[in-house]
Amino acid sequence: xxxxAGRNGERRRVxxxxxxxxxxxxxxxxxxxxxxxSGRSGISRIERFDTSDLPVHIAGEVKPFAPEDWVTPKEAxxxxxxxxxxxxxxxxxxxxAGEPSVDRARTGVFLSTGIGGLGSLLEQHRVFLxxxxxxxxxxxxxxxxxxxxxxxxxxxxxxTGPNECIVTACAAGAHAVGEAAMAIxxxxxxxxxxxxxxxxxxxxxxxxxxxxxxxxxxxxxSTASRPFDRDRDGFVLSExxxxxxxxxxxxxxxxxxxxxxxxxxxxxxxxxxxxxxxEPEGLGAIxxxxxxxxxxxxxxxxxxxxNAHGTSTQLNDAAETKAIKKALGDHAYRVAxxxxxxxxxxxxxxxxxxxxxxxxxxxxxxxxxxxxNLENPGDECDxxxxxxxxxxxxxxxxxxxxxxxxxxxxxxxLRRFEP
Amino acid sequence: xxxxxxxxxxxxxxxxNLSVPEDQVTPASRFQEDLDADSLDLVEAVLALExxxxxxxxxxxxxGVKTVGQAIQLVAEKLGVAA
Numbered sequence: 100x101x102x103x104a105g106r107n108g109e110r111r112r113v114x115x116x117x118x119x120x121x122x123x124x125x126x127x128x129x130x131x132x133x134x135x136x137s138g139r140s141g142i143s144r145i146e147r148f149d150t151s152d153l154p155v156h157i158a159g160e161v162k163p164f165a166p167e168d169w170v171t172p173k174e175a176x177x178x179x180x181x182x183x184x185x186x187x188x189x190x191x192x193x194x195x196a197g198e199p200s201v202d203r204a205r206t207g208v209f210l211s212t213g214i215g216g217l218g219s220l221l222e223q224h225r226v227f228l229x230x231x232x233x234x235x236x237x238x239x240x241x242x243x244x245x246x247x248x249x250x251x252x253x254x255x256x257x258x259t260g261p262n263e264c265i266v267t268a269c270a271a272g273a274h275a276v277g278e279a280a281m282a283i284x285x286x287x288x289x290x291x292x293x294x295x296x297x298x299x300x301x302x303x304x305x306x307x308x309x310x311x312x313x314x315x316x317x318x319x320x321s322t323a324s325r326p327f328d329r330d331r332d333g334f335v336l337s338e339x340x341x342x343x344x345x346x347x348x349x350x351x352x353x354x355x356x357x358x359x360x361x362x363x364x365x366x367x368x369x370x371x372x373x374x375x376x377x378e379p380e381g382l383g384a385i386x387x388x389x390x391x392x393x394x395x396x397x398x399x400x401x402x403x404x405x406n407a408h409g410t411s412t413q414l415n416d417a418a419e420t421k422a423i424k425k426a427l428g429d430h431a432y433r434v435a436x437x438x439x440x441x442x443x444x445x446x447x448x449x450x451x452x453x454x455x456x457x458x459x460x461x462x463x464x465x466x467x468x469x470x471x472n473l474e475n476p477g478d479e480c481d482x483x484x485x486x487x488x489x490x491x492x493x494x495x496x497x498x499x500x501x502x503x504x505x506x507x508x509x510x511x512x513l514r515r516f517e518p
Numbered sequence: 519x520x521x522x523x524x525x526x527x528x529x530x531x532x533x534x535n536l537s538v539p540e541d542q543v544t545p546a547s548r549f550q551e552d553l554d555a556d557s558l559d560l561v562e563a564v565l566a567l568e569x570x571x572x573x574x575x576x577x578x579x580x581x582g583v584k585t586v587g588q589a590i591q592l593v594a595e596k597l598g599v600a601a
Contacts, residue, residue: 173537173554234569237561 112363113280114516116356117196117344118456119188119294123159123337124443127191132460135468136489140321140442142335148302154309157320158300159337159444170251177238178251179216180298184340184449185248186255189292193256196344199290199354207260207288208252209279210342211271211295213448213503215245218301248296252342260288266448268503269408271295272341273451277365277509279345289347294452296340308336311375313412324445325472326409326438327416327480334410337444341452343459352518360459363496364395364512375504377414381422383508384408388426388498391510397496399427402434404461404497406454407484409438409470410445417479419500424482435492437485441471451501451509458497458513466491524599528567528590535559535566545587553586567593 120127123141124134134141141159150156166175166183169190175183189210219242226234241247246264253262261282265274272295279293308314315333317323324335351358368390370383377384392399408419416438424431439457446453461467466489473486499511519527525545533540536553549555555563560583564575567589573596583589594600 171537176537234565236565237558241558 111284111286112348112361113283113345114348114351114361115343115359115459115513116346116351117192118359118459119190119192119195119342120339120453120456121161121164121184121188121191122339122341122443122446122453123161126161126164126187128195132464135439135442135457136466138442138469138471138488140324140471141337142320142323142444144320145300147300150305153302153305155305155314155316156318157323157335158305159335159446160300161339177242179219179242179247181212181216181296182248182251184298184338185210185296185342186251188294188296188340188342189252189255192292192294192342192344197356199346199356201290203257204259205289206256206258207279207282207291208249208258208262209265209275209282209291209293210249210252211265211267211275211448212245212248213266213268213271213297214299216243216247217299217304219243221301221303252292258292260291267507267509268505269445269447270451270501270503270507270509271448272453273455273499273501273509273511274367274507276343276345276362276452276455276511277367280362280365283345283347289350291345292342293345294340294342295449297447297449298338299447300336300338305336315411322472324411324441326407326411326441326470327420327476327484328473329475329477331411331413331416331477333412334440335444337446339446339453340449341456343452343456348516358516360462360513361516362511363514364391364397366391366394366510368508370506370508372506374506377418377502379418381418381425383506384419384422384500384502385426387508387510388422388500391498391512395512395514397512400430401496402427402430402498403494404458404467405434405436406458406497406499407436407438408500408502409440411438411440415502416477419502420480420482431482434483435467435485435490436482437467437470439468441473442468451499454499454501455511455513458499458511461497462494462513462515465493467494519597519599521594521599524594524597525590527570528593529586531566531570532563532586535563543586545585545590547586548584549586550584571597573597
């Protein structure tokens with residue numbers, strides 16, 4: 100019910116007090132946000148390996164990025180690039196939150212990934228094939244485990260509270276933020292670092308996603324990701340991480356923290372339809388959006404901004420548009436909807452956390468980043484997608500949609516914090 | 519290769535592999551206490567030594583090896599380098 104405390108009745112509230120992005124458009128909040136509000140793309144030709152035998156030559160690489168800036172040289176060699184990003188993002192977020200003093204046992208880490216340390220796995224697989232079993236590194240397993248990053252972030256800070264890695268493909272980062280918020284609400288933790296990481300720009304993943312016809316074949320880096328546009332032809336593979344610091348609200352107010360927004364609601368669902376294609380009517384997405392609004396105690400009419408999943412695939416953007424219209428009714432036509440994947444590309448397991456940060460920043464700054472490259476809206480795409488240029492406007496309530504391969508959906512509601 | 523040369527090589531490989539400054543690795547260095555090397559680090563370091571010197575050091579022979587000096591001795595025996 101509107102104005103009520105949501106599905107749990109009286110409950111603890113959760114606020115967002117720190118943001119640490121490590122992304123193709125920038126590392127750290129200032130560069131990241133500056134790029135998004137000015138509509139700058141982070142997509143370029145792949146530099147990390149030769150793409151001449153691949154069908155796709157562009158991606159959103161994080162560069163320049165030196166692991167040694169964030170972890171010791173020894174750790175750098177014994178951890179995957181996904182963990183380098185995660186540790187960097189966690190340190191940036193923690194610093195942004197003002198490095199609060201915490202009870203370490205009451206501080207958790209919810210750090211997701213879509214895939215995990217695939218690059219490390221492939222390197223060692225090559226060693227195994229070429230040189231045999233007794234040449235395989237003893238660090239292969241701890242480097243490739245999807246949950247390695249959550250473990251390393253806990254070690255970096257000494258946080259011994261709940262520590263989890265939810266693996267739900269492109270929705271993983273959003274699930275991490277949602278589950279961390281629930282852990283704080285339910286009293287399992289007072290503070291959490293929550294987010295996602297991904298480092299899977301590799302020849303094999305480019306090949307695999309391309310075989311699914313999921314990747315854009317557009318050779319022009321800055322215009323390839325064009326969510327909701329008529330000529331969209333797939334997503335652009337990206338990498339990076341984003342961590343958020345979530346805190347129980349009274350605690351955050353008590354220490355005088357800068358509060359970006361309240362994490363007001365979380366809705367999750369499954370399409371139960373197809374392992375990769377979205378349910379065409381957006382039923383799973385609608386269910387998650389409505390569950391999220393109910394959890395936040397808000398009506399659809401109260402939504403000011405939707406940070407769309409908006410991958411730039413034909414299927415997602417059409418189904419998501421339908422879902423927004425079904426979930427928000429006529430109000431859908433009055434809501435600003437934008438896809439920041441038009442600039443970041445698709446950071447897979449990190450995307451949900453990146454986009455929750457964008458929703459919170461839109462509330463705090465009163466600016467909605469645009470959907471760049473939206474020249475001619477697709478046939479079924481008839482909402483206000485904030486094309487090309489950022490918009491200055493007041494945002495009180497924002498939703499962030501994330502939908503994963505596997506049919507897993509997670510929607511977060513960020514709301515201007517009112518004590 | 520004489521013993522001094524072997525010693526220098528082993529120390530330098532271990533320094534690189536364990537990410538410690540080369541001047542900190544001496545025959546007296548203890549893997550765990552001085553070089554912060556855990557059991558996985560040690561397996562990785564042995565792989566590097568095997569690679570460099572073309573020898574095989576089975577796990578059971580590494581048992582009881584606590585110092586860099588002992589590791590040098592082990593490699594020396596494999597290569598027939600006299601002390």
